[in-house]
Amino acid sequence: MKDFICPHCKSKVSSFHQKSHIVPEWMHKHVYDNDHRAIGIKMNHDFELIYKGHRGSFICKECEDVFAIDDRNGSIILRKTESLHIDYHEVILDGYNRRFEAWRGIPYFKLRDFVFSILLRQHYYLASKGKRFTTEKHLNGINKIYRSENPDDLSYPIIINKVSDRSILAQPFIKKVDGQFIVEFIADGFLFQIVTSSHKHSQSSLSYRLKNDGTAIMLEFDMMQVGSFRASLPKFGELNLQKGYKIEKWFTKKNS
Numbered sequence: 001m002k003d004f005i006c007p008h009c010k011s012k013v014s015s016f017h018q019k020s021h022i023v024p025e026w027m028h029k030h031v032y033d034n035d036h037r038a039i040g041i042k043m044n045h046d047f048e049l050i051y052k053g054h055r056g057s058f059i060c061k062e063c064e065d066v067f068a069i070d071d072r073n074g075s076i077i078l079r080k081t082e083s084l085h086i087d088y089h090e091v092i093l094d095g096y097n098r099r100f101e102a103w104r105g106i107p108y109f110k111l112r113d114f115v116f117s118i119l120l121r122q123h124y125y126l127a128s129k130g131k132r133f134t135t136e137k138h139l140n141g142i143n144k145i146y147r148s149e150n151p152d153d154l155s156y157p158i159i160i161n162k163v164s165d166r167s168i169l170a171q172p173f174i175k176k177v178d179g180q181f182i183v184e185f186i187a188d189g190f191l192f193q194i195v196t197s198s199h200k201h202s203q204s205s206l207s208y209r210l211k212n213d214g215t216a217i218m219l220e221f222d223m224m225q226v227g228s229f230r231a232s233l234p235k236f237g238e239l240n241l242q243k244g245y246k247i248e249k250w251f252t253k254k255n256s
């Protein structure tokens with residue numbers, strides 16, 4: 001019988017879990033039709049029809065169970081937001097009204113691990129197909145933080161934005177923005193970015209990241225900006241520099 005080595009836990013197993021998702025199935029709710037089919041955006045910006053989300057057989061059953069816990073945590077945090085404190089703000093930028101959300105009370109470790117677990121799964125999925133994703137160095141770096149209670153969250157900052165259209169789904173892909181490499185994926189109305197550059201991280205990525213005090217600033221993007229894959233961190237930078245906004249301001253309650 002052929003043995004398999006799980007790329008995540010390095011265990012020797014007789015078989016892998018059959019159908020592991022990369023982006024969890026609950027994030028596909030708004031992209032599915034009645035037959036659980038969805039339109040996905042490919043890395044080359046083409047569209048593709050996917051059935052029940054991207055799945056593959058690339059990790060052992062134990063690791064699948066661990067990632068399933070992350071998926072459940074992600075679902076509770078991002079969908080049942082009543083327990084969080086969210087302030088809504090609006091500013092004018094480039095002639096548009098832009099919405100921001102300032103989130104507080106986020107269970108930091110759980111959301112961080114949820115985001116990292118998707119990056120890890122995409123790495124293992126692509127590796128199982130002989131394709132490269134993140135470098136070994138970054139894979140090891142993220143694995144070192146994943147599921148640890150290391151409060152140092154500066155190595156791989158996570159930025160979470162909102163997307164006005166919840167029916168967009170983009171599998172994790174790597175892009176370069178403002179000289180920084182970023183893993184980005186879009187699902188269920190959220191645009192997740194994980195900075196994987198070795199260089200010093202930009203001030204904007206550090207300012208707007210998910211922080212271990214449970215706060216995050218989320219800028220809302222519209223379809224046009226997301227569809228073109230142009231919008232990203234520089235927008236935050238511009239906002240901060242040109243308008244002189246103080247981040248703390250977004251955490252203050254609106255006058256009611």
Ligand SMILES: [Zn+2]
Pocket residue numbers: 006007008009010011059060061062063064
């Ligand atoms: Zn495993």
